[in-house]
Amino acid sequence: MDADVVIVGAGAAGLSLAYRLTDPCAAGVRTRTARSVRSAPRVVLIDAPAGPLRPPERTWCFWEQGDGDFEEVVAKSWERLCVRGPGGQVWESRPHPWRYKMIRSSAFDAFVDARLTRSPLAERVTATVHRLTETADGVLVSGTLPGGRQLSLRAGWVYDSRPLPRLPPARTTLLQHFRGWFVQLDTGKADAASSFDPDSACLMDFRTPQPEHGLSFGYVLPLGPDRALVEYTEFSETPLPTEAYDAALRHYTSEILKLGTFDVLDTEQGIIPMTDARFQRQVGRHVFRIGTSGGATRPATGYTFAAVQRQSRAIANSYRSGAVPAPPPPHARRSLAMDAVMLRALDTGRVRGADFFTGLFERMPMERMLRFLDGRTSIREDLLLGFATPVLPMLRTVAGLPLLPRRDARR
Ligand SMILES: Cc1cc2nc3c(=O)[nH]c(=O)nc-3n(C[C@H](O)[C@H](O)[C@H](O)COP(=O)(O)OP(=O)(O)OC[C@H]3O[C@@H](n4cnc5c(N)ncnc54)[C@H](O)[C@@H]3O)c2cc1C
Numbered sequence: 200m201d202a203d204v205v206i207v208g209a210g211a212a213g214l215s216l217a218y219r220l221t222d223p224c225a226a227g228v229r230t231r232t233a234r235s236v237r238s239a240p241r242v243v244l245i246d247a248p249a250g251p252l253r254p255p256e257r258t259w260c261f262w263e264q265g266d267g268d269f270e271e272v273v274a275k276s277w278e279r280l281c282v283r284g285p286g287g288q289v290w291e292s293r294p295h296p297w298r299y300k301m302i303r304s305s306a307f308d309a310f311v312d313a314r315l316t317r318s319p320l321a322e323r324v325t326a327t328v329h330r331l332t333e334t335a336d337g338v339l340v341s342g343t344l345p346g347g348r349q350l351s352l353r354a355g356w357v358y359d360s361r362p363l364p365r366l367p368p369a370r371t372t373l374l375q376h377f378r379g380w381f382v383q384l385d386t387g388k389a390d391a392a393s394s395f396d397p398d399s400a401c402l403m404d405f406r407t408p409q410p411e412h413g414l415s416f417g418y419v420l421p422l423g424p425d426r427a428l429v430e431y432t433e434f435s436e437t438p439l440p441t442e443a444y445d446a447a448l449r450h451y452t453s454e455i456l457k458l459g460t461f462d463v464l465d466t467e468q469g470i471i472p473m474t475d476a477r478f479q480r481q482v483g484r485h486v487f488r489i490g491t492s493g494g495a496t497r498p499a500t501g502y503t504f505a506a507v508q509r510q511s512r513a514i515a516n517s518y519r520s521g522a523v524p525a526p527p528p529p530h531a532r533r534s535l536a537m538d539a540v541m542l543r544a545l546d547t548g549r550v551r552g553a554d555f556f557t558g559l560f561e562r563m564p565m566e567r568m569l570r571f572l573d574g575r576t577s578i579r580e581d582l583l584l585g586f587a588t589p590v591l592p593m594l595r596t597v598a599g600l601p602l603l604p605r606r607d608a609r610r
Contacts, residue, residue: 202241203355204357205354205356212511213244213358218314220239247325247326248327252361255467255468258428260300261299261302262298272302274302276301277399279398280400281400282560292564301420324344325344328342331359334353339352358487367477368476368608369605372473377432380430380463381426382427395422403417403557405557413545414551414552417432417455417456418431441468471496479493495529497530558587
């Protein structure tokens with residue numbers, strides 16, 4: 200074997216798994232079910248060269264209690280979170296002990312890279328992976344190195360985070376599509392109207408004009424009194440042309456936030472699938488999918504980073520314990536079922552997105568909402584959450600859902 204573990208793709212999932220597998224402090228764990236304890240694995244992390252396969256820099260936000268493992272690279276954290284209704288009503292709370300945190304992907308990459316560089320058992324390779332072939336005792340990873348030479352590696356286990364060529368069939372598939380501006384206010388100008396509250400992040404601001412289908416909202420992450428990431432997001436079927444996001448952002452920043460004069464220092468843009476599709480996690484005896492392509496993206500919200508952390512920890516633990524190091528389900532069945540109902544109700548127009556979400560935040564404590572999104576709420580709490588939604592349209596959706604076939608996404 201050239202490596203015990205090969206990880207394909209160095210995005211959120213690949214980097215996180217490499218980080219956990221190369222933890223110098225983690226000892227082998229013996230469990231009752233496992234037959235042996237494995238020693239630390241030789242890990243190769245392969246990522247595509249800069250170009251069309253490599254996604255641009257992005258920010259990953261997640262919530263966590265107290266300090267976590269990535270504190271060194273947390274660009275900003277917020278202890279207060281707010282949601283704004285279409286009429287400007289504000290629901291703000293301090294969901295102690297949770298904090299909302301932001302990490303930039305380049306900083307996370309450098310942080311994990313430093314650990315891999317220090318580890319005698321880890322290696323990073325730049326290559327485009329084309330094929331994973333099962334062998335008697337592992338997997339042959341084939342690809343192309345920069346310059347055109349062939350890559351051929353034999354691995355015990357492979358974790359593949361390459362995006363899927365198409366989404367699996369689903370009853371509902373929406374897209375969360377968005378564009379953000381990193382703005383710097385011109386506080387010296389006389390028309391500088393407002394500044395940001397650096398301790399409060401606005402998760403959803405429904406004062407944006409609502410589209411015919413789905414919903415839209417603004418998202419504001421203040422990085423200082425005069426700096427913020429301001430995004431315009433839609434949950435709908437089709438992404439917009441960049442000019443349309445820019446027009447929506449111009450309207451949001453000037454007419455709604457009334458930011459006055461500012462510079463746009465940087466941008467970020469993306470599309471995240473929101474689907475009740477079933478994602479396969481094991482695609483061969485020794486090959487697993489991780490990250491978005493393994494179903495780690497929470498259908499109702501697009502949040503992925505926290506689920507990826509839970510999965511990476513679990514994979515590393517089962518590897519060390521000597522068990523089959525398969526990724527556990529990234530989300531609880533009950534959470535996925537509730538998300539499927541929400542997506543369907545939204546897609547059919549049975550519920551109006553802005554009212555649905557503001558209703559939830561109005562009736563549910565933010566702390567419980569965050570736990571719900573992490574799959575940590577009890578059945579009783581989930582039922583209470585269900586009653587905080589428009590009950591009749593949701594019940595009609597629940598009744599109709601099992602009859603719907605799973606189809607290929609329309610896009
Ligand atoms: C702009 C944006 C912002 C987001 N913000 C958040 C957020 O705040 N919080 C959150 O929880 N989620 C967020 N998400 C959702 C999700 O966390 C990200 O999409 C995340 O990057 C998914 O991680 P991943 O590892 O599954 O995929 P990616 O990060 O997309 O990684 C896939 C990797 O595979 C590599 N690759 C592709 N093809 C090949 C090949 N043939 N050979 C070798 N390597 C290959 C790519 O180079 C890439 O590094 C965001 C998504 C986007 C697009």
